[in-house]
Each structure stands twice: as C-alpha cells, then as structure tokens.
Amino acid sequence: MTYRAGWIHYTNVAPILDPLVLPPGVTAITGVPTEMNSALLSGRVDIANISAVEFIRHADRLEALPDFSVAVLGAVYSVNLFHTRPLEDLRRVALTAQSSMSVALLEVLLRERGLSPRLERAEGEAEELLASGYDGVLRIGDSALREWYGVAGPLTPERSMTALPNAARGITVTDLAQEWFALTGHPFVFAVWAYRKENPPPAALLQAMREARRQGLGHLADVSARHAAKLGLPERVVQHYLWNFRYHLEAPDRLGLAEFAALAEPGHARLSFGPRPGEPSGLAAQP
Numbered sequence: 610m611t612y613r614a615g616w617i618h619y620t621n622v623a624p625i626l627d628p629l630v631l632p633p634g635v636t637a638i639t640g641v642p643t644e645m646n647s648a649l650l651s652g653r654v655d656i657a658n659i660s661a662v663e664f665i666r667h668a669d670r671l672e673a674l675p676d677f678s679v680a681v682l683g684a685v686y687s688v689n690l691f692h693t694r695p696l697e698d699l700r701r702v703a704l705t706a707q708s709s710m711s712v713a714l715l716e717v718l719l720r721e722r723g724l725s726p727r728l729e730r731a732e733g734e735a736e737e738l739l740a741s742g743y744d745g746v747l748r749i750g751d752s753a754l755r756e757w758y759g760v761a762g763p764l765t766p767e768r769s770m771t772a773l774p775n776a777a778r779g780i781t782v783t784d785l786a787q788e789w790f791a792l793t794g795h796p797f798v799f800a801v802w803a804y805r806k807e808n809p810p811p812a813a814l815l816q817a818m819r820e821a822r823r824q825g826l827g828h829l830a831d832v833s834a835r836h837a838a839k840l841g842l843p844e845r846v847v848q849h850y851l852w853n854f855r856y857h858l859e860a861p862d863r864l865g866l867a868e869f870a871a872l873a874e875p876g877h878a879r880l881s882f883g884p885r886p887g888e889p890s891g892l893a894a895q896p
C-alpha cells in the first residue's frame with residue numbers, strides 16, 4: 610500500500626526536502642501549512658510537517674517524529690509582524706490564511722502584553738495592506754523573508770544579518786520568534802513531522818529523511834545558493850537564514866514546545882513522540 614506524505618515546502622525545509630529521495634511505495638504532495646494541517650487531519654496524507662500548534666490541538670490522535678523540527682532560538686526572519694504603530698497602539702491586524710502556528714503565537718504574545726487588536730484574515734503584500742487601513746500585518750514563509758529584507762536590507766560588508774535595522778520607511782518588523790525568546794528564553798518550534806498514531810511511517814522513509822537532512826545540512830552553501838537565486842535574495846542572507854534553524858527537535862526545543870502548549874492550549878492531551886533512532890519502540894521521554 611502507498612504511504613502518502615504532505616510537505617510544506619518553504620525554503621526553511623529545503624535542507625531536508627531538497628535532497629530527499631522517496632523510497633518505493635511513498636508518494637508526496639506539497640502545500641502551505643494550513644493545507645498540510647488539514648490534509649493530515651482529514652486523512653488525505655499519512656505524514657506531514659505541520660504547524661506545531663495543530664499537533665498540540667490534536668495530540669490525542671497524532672504522534673510526531675522524535676528528531677525532526679523547524680525551530681529557532683531567537684530571530685527566525687520569516688514570521689513577522691509588519692506594523693506602522695507601536696504594538697501597544699495596534700487596532701487592526703491582517704493575518705495570513707497560510708499559517709496556523711504564527712497566528713497562535715501572535716495571540717499568545719498579544720495576550721501576555723494585555724493587548725487585543727482586531728485580528729482579520731487578509732492576503733496580500735504587507736506594504737499594500739498597511740497602506741489600505743491595517744496597522745499590522747502578519748506574514749510567514751518565503752514572502753515574509755523577502756518582505757523583511759525589503760525593510761531591513763541591504764546587507765553590506767560592514768552590516769551582518771544581526772546588525773540590520775528592524776524599521777525603515779515608517780514600517781517596523783517584529784520577529785515573533787525573537788519575541789518568544791525574549792519572553793521565555795527558549796527555542797520556538799514552528800513545525801513537527803506528525804502522523805496519525807495508528808499509521809506511523811515506514812522505516813525506509815525515516816532513514817531517507819535522516820540521510821537527506823545529513824546531505825542538506827552538509828551542503829548548506831549549495832542549498833542556499835539555489836534558493837537565493839529563486840528568492841532573489843543575496844546568498845549570505847539565505848545561508849544565515851537556513852543555518853539558524855534547529856532541525857532535530859532537541860531537548861531545549863521540546864521545552865519550548867511544552868511551554869507554548871501550556872500557554873496556547875491549556876488542558877491539551879499529552880504530546881507523544883515516536884521512538885528515537887535506535888530505540889526499539891514505545892514513546893520517547895517527555896521534556
């Protein structure tokens with residue numbers, strides 16, 4: 610029987626997905642996070658890298674791979690609130706329909722500051738939406754990275770990624786993962802690789818994914834060069850962007866995930882993870 614995968618194929622997953630050779634009997638489709646979240650939950654695919662908040666919300670039905678994540682400690686550069694007023698004065702914020710995780714993160718961050726602007730779904734370029742009456746716009750993924758660089762760039766020999774300004778032309782960019790780090794001191798996990806508990810992936814797929822990640826991270830300059838050309842961004846930007854991700858769901862990532870789960874979805878079911886490589890079976894330890 611065929612095992613069906615669903616991949617969110619943003620640039621941040623390229624170090625795992627670009628070199629991936631699917632084993633026989635496994636097929637794959639691609640889409641944005643909200644599409645892959647619903648494809649997994651409705652049974653159209655058997656495994657997907659999904660918004661971590663959906664894994665938390667459906668922890669009774671889903672299990673996650675123990676060693677795969679899209680996480681960061683500090684800035685992420687591609688989950689951004691673009692705004693024209695200070696956070697405290699925001700009235701209307703446009704949310705992207707592509708994301709479930711960043712919306713949940715924004716809600717937690719606003720709640721922690723006692724803020725409650727109106728949140729509405731609206732698609733389009735951040736600058737256009739800001740010109741059309743929104744004072745905040747949440748964007749994720751490749752377009753958010755590009756739009757961030759449009760505000761913060763250009764990179765010069767003297768100015769590294771971390772020295773770029775976070776405001777220009779009246780637009781401030783607030784990086785939500787950086788805000789999470791300021792609040793908790795922990796990494797933020799955007800995505801995990803989840804499957805329905807009764808239908809775990811074949812060992813050959815796991816092996817292929819781990820091999821692909823080794824290849825991708827081992828040749829990060831090549832992966833970055835390819836994607837920099839596609840995105841129209843300098844190689845140095847994409848290299849820093851990709852180097853900055855944490856792809857192994859390590860102990861600090863799980864701590865951040867558990868902390869987010871407690872804040873965003875109190876009362877959620879216990880999170881379960883598949884056996885770590887080399888472990889015979891059963892659930893891996895909780896943080």
Ligand SMILES: C=C(O[C@@H]1C=C(C(=O)O)C=C[C@H]1O)C(=O)O
Pocket residue numbers: 617619621642643658659660661679685687688707708709710711712749750751753799800
């Ligand atoms: C950091 C990002 O991570 C992605 C953001 C997601 C979301 O917001 O729901 C889901 C999967 C992640 O791969 C990004 O694409 O900018």
